Amino acid sequence: RRPVLIDTDTASDDAVALIMALRSPAVEVVAITIVAGNVPVEQGARNALYTAELCGSDVPVYVGASKPIVRDLESAEWFHGLDGLGDHGYAPARRTPETMHAVDAIIAAAHQHPGLEVITLGPLTNLALALHRDPSIVSRISRCVVMGGAPCCEGNVTPAAEFNIWVDPEAARMVFASGLPIEMIGWQLSRDEAVLSADDIARILAIGTPLASFAIQSNSVAAGAYEEQTGEPGISLPDPIAMAVLLEPGLSLSASSHAVQIETISPLTRGMTVVDKLNVSGDQRNASVWAASGRAEICWKLDVPGWKAALE
Numbered sequence: 001r002r003p004v005l006i007d008t009d010t011a012s013d014d015a016v017a018l019i020m021a022l023r024s025p026a027v028e029v030v031a032i033t034i035v036a037g038n039v040p041v042e043q044g045a046r047n048a049l050y051t052a053e054l055c056g057s058d059v060p061v062y063v064g065a066s067k068p069i070v071r072d073l074e075s076a077e078w079f080h081g082l083d084g085l086g087d088h089g090y091a092p093a094r095r096t097p098e099t100m101h102a103v104d105a106i107i108a109a110a111h112q113h114p115g116l117e118v119i120t121l122g123p124l125t126n127l128a129l130a131l132h133r134d135p136s137i138v139s140r141i142s143r144c145v146v147m148g149g150a151p152c153c154e155g156n157v158t159p160a161a162e163f164n165i166w167v168d169p170e171a172a173r174m175v176f177a178s179g180l181p182i183e184m185i186g187w188q189l190s191r192d193e194a195v196l197s198a199d200d201i202a203r204i205l206a207i208g209t210p211l212a213s214f215a216i217q218s219n220s221v222a223a224g225a226y227e228e229q230t231g232e233p234g235i236s237l238p239d240p241i242a243m244a245v246l247l248e249p250g251l252s253l254s255a256s257s258h259a260v261q262i263e264t265i266s267p268l269t270r271g272m273t274v275v276d277k278l279n280v281s282g283d284q285r286n287a288s289v290w291a292a293s294g295r296a297e298i299c300w301k302l303d304v305p306g307w308k309a310a311l312e
Ligand code: BDR
Pocket: 011, 013, 014, 038, 076, 079, 121, 122, 147, 156, 162, 163, 164, 187, 238, 239
């Protein structure tokens, strides 16, 4: 089984992604590391432990950064609920997090598990700090799937930026420039026909297991926020889409590799993922702007029926 480390700011869609990975026979989740994002880091850890317990998993959970590298945390309880899981009063998990810090856990896992695959479902703070502390992990990580960014420039926090990158753009900049083999799953992939419709939701509930009902119920506040934003019912699940591509790379139907820069200065475009589709970064005249950029494989098109089937 492929070793995988999941870095997450566990709220409602993160929880569904955790369930997918913990149930998959294709991967062994060696660690879950928690970062501040949707909810404060302690709440994220509680949510991950609760979700792992529902899956019957004793995967170790490590608490990481409680705030972005240079900014204050701006969380998203309005979208996920005060507890991040739709405020249904889930009982506390029996286990507590490990004592090792998440940044150390990422470094340790990269050294212990050859070919480790990493997937990030929240701001990139923990991974940036791990790379800063031990840059040798770059060559030990075989894949780094990042749920983040808005390569088509349709953000969900601002017109330019997606939440995970916007919350900690300095961390994102470090990760994208690190040389890691990044696969970027932008927010736009979770829109349009990839949104779970009322029929999709009914099909999942019909599975009739506690996990299936938790997956839908924990996203109730997110569903309300989605309807408020778009005027249509549905559940948009960016993190589970990233997890589906990690588990089944064939679900990415069209991808291409480009230089990517993260905007960290302008308030208007903070956290924007600037993708060099036309390779202007290859032109020496642009060298000062693009010098610090790394490359990412950007997924442009998702196998939507395949993604929805991956939820069952
Ligand atoms: C991302 O932000 C959070 O709301 C989700 O969990 C996802 O990781 C989407 O922009």
